[in-house]
Amino acid sequence: MTDDLLEPVEYWRARRRPVWLIVVVAAAGIALIVGVEYTAQRRDNSAGVAQATPTTPGPVDDRSGPPSPPAPSSAAPSSTAAGTSAAAGTSAEAGTTSAPSIADVRDELAELPPIAFDPASARLTAAAYFVVARAADIIGTTPPGTRFVVTAHTDSVGPDDENAVLSQQRADSVVEALIDVGVRADSLEGVGLGETEPAVTPETTDDDRAANRRVEIAPLR
Helix, strand or coil: CHHHHHHHHHHHHHHHHHHHHHHHHHHHHHHHHHHHHHHHHHHHHHHHHHHHCCCCCCCCCCCCCCCCCCCCCCHHHHHHHHHHHHHHHHHHHHHCCCCCCHHHHHHHHHCCCCCCECCCCCCECHHHHHHHHHHHHHHCCCCCCCCEEEEEECCCCCCHHHHHHHHHHHHHHHHHHHHHCCCCHHHEEEEECCCCCCCCCCCCCHHHHHHHCEEEEEECC
16 A cells, blocks of 8 residues: 555656756756856946046156257258249349330330420530430340430521531430440440421421420430
8 A cells, every 4th residue: 555655656756856957957047148148248347437437647757857859850941942942043033134125115215305405506404414314224224236326306497507517416415425324335326317307397386396306316226
């Protein structure tokens, strides 16, 4: 009878053992997984805190003295030299000016005020010397070897031969005045044409006669 009773007990014990074993193994597996995840989470948190925390610099060792000044850059002299060269080139270009054309010189001389003389004389007035000096400046801008003709004219008052002589004397007076202010004598030629080439005809008024009494300075080429 006892054996009959024990058999069911042993049977249920044998059936319960695998169930508890499974439960224990499952619980251990769950604990292991939870532990691994917790450890990984703490590692991630620790890494984030380390990245977010600024690094505090340590004390500076100033026993070596103040820092040395930076060495001068080698590019600065080069740029300075380049700027100096460019400035020198600009100055050279500014100092080198081309000579004016003969046409420009002719126009400038034609625009000068009249060269006046004392009545019936070859003596220049005081104002005329300023005009001669300006003409000399214009002549000085031309290339060496340029020749100029000084042509004097008179009005129709008086004998023709006397006007011819007077006009030549006036031309010579202007040539001498130009030489006195520095114009080369071999570049000048004086010609008196008297009343043969009037600027205004007929010559009926004082203004007409004043316009015909003139001295013209012009380049020959």
